[in-house]
Amino acid sequence: MTIRSGYDDDLRLAHVIADQVDSVTMARFKALDLRVETKPDLTPVSDADRTAEEVIRAQLARARPRDAVHGEEFADTGRGPRQWVIDPIDGTKNFIRGVPVWATLIALVDAGQPVLGVVSAPALGRRWWAATGSGAWTGRSLAAATRLHVSGVGDLSDASLSYSSLTGWEDRGRLDSFLDLTRKVWRTRAYGDFWSYMLVAEGAVDLACEPELELHDMAALVPIVTEAGGRFTSIKGVPGPFGGSALVSNALLHDAALQILDPLLDD
Known part of the structure; x- marks a missing residue:
């Protein structure tokens, strides 16, 4: 991957965070002592969801202290034009049942527009990412990636x-x-x-x-x-x-x- 954009540093950071979160979530996937609760909206949440979001927030607090953060499990923090939007485990129902289709979602919204996205699905061994102007990619790292393109089906x-x-x-x-x-x-x-x-x-x-x-x-x-x-x-x-x-x-x-x-x- 050689195409660059104005969000290269943010994209590298998102990958580093995704690597750390993958270790956390995979350690709890199919764990016999996984704790699952029901939230007020009647959707499930596990201890892995909360721990994963805490890891992401801690990393962002160190690396991007001026940026706002919006997540699924905890209250919004910070203000300003740059906001990180995170879903620690998208597919919690799959996660708690041992189905490998779940992922950590990390996005950056700048001036009201999503400009960066990383989707990491470690149980599938897959990761996808993109930043504005850089194209969309999949692979195991920034250095080993395949560019993505939608289909040409017209009917x-x-x-x-x-x-x-x-x-x-x-x-x-x-x-x-x-x-x-x-x-x-x-x-x-x-x-x-x-x-x-x-x-x-x-x-x-x-x-x-x-x-x-x-x-x-x-x-x-x-x-x-x-x-x-x-x-x-x-x-x-x-x-x-x-x-x-x-x-x-x-x-x-x-x-x-x-x-x-x-x-x-x-x-």
């Missing part, structure tokens, strides 16, 4: 769609429109969570969507998808990770998918 009838579950669409009153989309594509698979979006960036999947997500679920994904040539909006067409949901595509299929998921978009 929904030829497209592969990934999602997380049907429950969220039903709870949001959008199940009918989602099922309509599934009937128009060639193939559907529920790869789920971060992995759906990384597969879009790799060109293995053409569309991915979820009806309800938080900023920490999405911020790290945006630079990777867009630097790979894809498009990232909410299911109502709001660009980036600020619309409370996600529709991610190879860009060629995006408008057609939006019209199905939100047919009143142009009214």
Whole structure:
């Protein structure tokens, strides 16, 4: 990887932090004494989630003390145009059941725009990353990486769609429109969570969507998808990770998918 951007130092730092967190999370993955609690929103959290976020916050406090931090498990800290957005374990339900599809998400939002993202999935032996202007990459290190690019599929009838579950669409009153989309594509698979979006960036999947997500679920994904040539909006067409949901595509299929998921978009 030789392409440089204005966030090279931040990207190197994010990789160093991801290396440290991978050691923490892998040590607790499938641990017999893993402690799991239920948060007020009824979602699970493990001691690994909290420890991983504490490690990230401690490193950022030392290396980027002037930057703000927003995470899933603890209160926001700091103020200013630069904010790190972290999800210590995206896919906690998989983590606590011993399913290897989970990842640590580290993003930098600068002046309101996600400019850097690292997604590290140590149980899969995979990592993806991007910074604005540097392209999107996957590999085991900055020095040993393969550049990513989205697919060239241009018709929904030829497209592969990934999602997380049907429950969220039903709870949001959008199940009918989602099922309509599934009937128009060639193939559907529920790869789920971060992995759906990384597969879009790799060109293995053409569309991915979820009806309800938080900023920490999405911020790290945006630079990777867009630097790979894809498009990232909410299911109502709001660009980036600020619309409370996600529709991610190879860009060629995006408008057609939006019209199905939100047919009143142009009214």
